[in-house]
Amino acid sequence: MRGGRLIGAALAALALAAPAAGEGAGLPDLGPRPVFAAPDPARAALGQLLFYDPILSGNRAVSCATCHHPRFGTSDGLALGIGDGGLGLGPDRRPDPENPPEQRVPRNAQALWNLGAAEFTRFFHDGRLEADPSRPGGIRTPLGAEMTAGFASPLAAQAMFPVLSPDEMAGHYAENEVSKAVRQGLLSQEGGAWDLIAARVGVLPGYRARFDAVLPGQEITFHAIANLLADFIAHEWRADDAPFDRAMAGGAPLDPAAARGMALFYGEAGCSACHSGWLQTDHGFHAIAMPQLGPGKAARFERHARDTGRMRVTGRAGDAYAFRTPSLRNVTLTAPYGHDGAYATLEGVIRHHLAPAEALRAWDIGQAPLPPLPGAVDDRAAGDAAEIEAIAAAAALPPRALSDAQVADLVAFLHALEDPTERLGVPEAVPSGLPVVGR
Structure with a gap:
């Protein structure tokens, strides 16, 4: 009673x-309840492979899932993570003694739940990437005037900035072609870091065939990769x-x-x-x-x-x-x-x-x-x-x-706010043949 x-x-x-x-x-x-776009299963499935594939990192050693793994609620279980230059996953991650990182990632890895909801227009802890109709492509980013059009949403744009970070995915000094481009300030320009990453994906037959099925007749670009990653995140981690x-x-x-x-x-x-x-x-x-x-x-x-x-x-x-x-x-x-x-x-x-x-x-x-x-x-x-x-x-x-x-x-x-639904999960393998992070 x-x-x-x-x-x-x-x-x-x-x-x-x-x-x-x-x-x-x-x-x-x-x-009003959150608004979510209807997912395209084929696009989400291709984005899943890209999310877990280390091919997007400079040294081919880390993926998006290194710091955003479902085992840790789409984060990494650490106060400040170790991206490039680390071994292991989550709280067990440690510096690679053969190639240690310069420093920890400066901020906590944010969770990815519900980022596909239309109300999410600002990203990162400081909101440095956000929707802005006055900017190229309708998105304001740290690249400023160098920002290029082609990203379908702010979620797509933010999903690819970690690949430009030496501490997160690019690597340090001149240890690979991506990190070298980043050090030289060649990012979104033709032949820059984004193009180099897209070219890596494009030469793999497993990806080429899947892109042809999802985006027939289109070139594999950095923007296309980013848009597919966003489709996967929006589909996989809707929690309402x-x-x-x-x-x-x-x-x-x-x-x-x-x-x-x-x-x-x-x-x-x-x-x-x-x-x-609601969120x-x-x-x-x-x-x-x-x-x-x-x-x-x-x-x-x-x-x-x-x-x-x-x-x-x-x-x-x-x-x-x-x-x-x-x-x-x-x-x-x-x-x-x-x-x-x-x-x-x-x-x-x-x-x-x-x-x-x-x-x-x-x-x-x-x-x-x-x-x-x-x-x-x-x-x-x-x-x-x-x-x-x-x-x-x-x-x-x-x-x-x-x-x-x-x-x-x-x-x-x-x-009572828990809904840890996963839809596609962690793939068994990725087209690059590299080890799947967290598998």
Whole structure:
């Protein structure tokens, strides 16, 4: 009887607005449901092979799946990953002693759930790639005026920027033709890194035949590869059939703890102020005093370990230390958390939100799962008192008081957002004949 009263009270607290048409009465109005384009199975299947094939990396050793593997919720289970120059997968990944990386990847590998929804128009933690009708191809990217048309969506454009990153996929110095082109600044130009990668794919009979079937008569270009990768990501990791969705549609109610957590999320805890809508993101940028670790975002000639987030894109002081609001779909599967993976657990990052500045000052790097990397100094920013105070001063998230039981209920609600559906899975083999990452 007591449990029934608790569930009733939780649902009553959710009556923040009139329910959307067709939704259960007494539940929050989340606005229109996400819009997803109908997938083309043949294109998605070809994109799957490209996603798992190391042929797209400079040294033919890593693939998109190295840092975005379904085994780790489409991320890699690390605070900061090791791309080119690493061996192994996920938390077991370590530097290759024969070819170690220059540094860790500076930011946490973001999950790929629901990126095919039309509302996702900004990508990366700082939103440096986003839809912009005034730019070539309707997309603003770090390439600026060098950006070429031909990408079908911002998702397609962002999917291929890691191949230009020495730390992620391209490789370092002049150890391969792709990394050499990147070092020379030859990226989207004719004969640049993108063309070199496309040519690798085009000479493989297994890919040529599949491209002819999907894109008959068309040249295999970098843009075509990117568009197919986006088709696969959009098809493979659509996640909108969680217990939460079914409860919102009038189906089975959430269990008592998740129902209480949902009431907190859309009520007292204030989570939905930023984590709004059906996919629990406002797609905006917020400074919440997240601790900084690792190499930071700096040009090669700079010597700091800061990461000022959105300000690096806009140049506006008011955007300092602000990062994009992540969707919370399948968040229970994608630890660690934060733009640099500073927190290994959901409870840890929730408690940070309750007292951001206090948590920042008390944080220690032991909370971040980092593989060993000889020579890495990961706590430079965390040990800089002035930088810590600058991060704290920028935070706009007000402190809140929640009990341990309430934090546990929020975690239970986040579990109700799980829908880890995979459609194609990991392929047995890829046309290049290279080892399939994660197989």
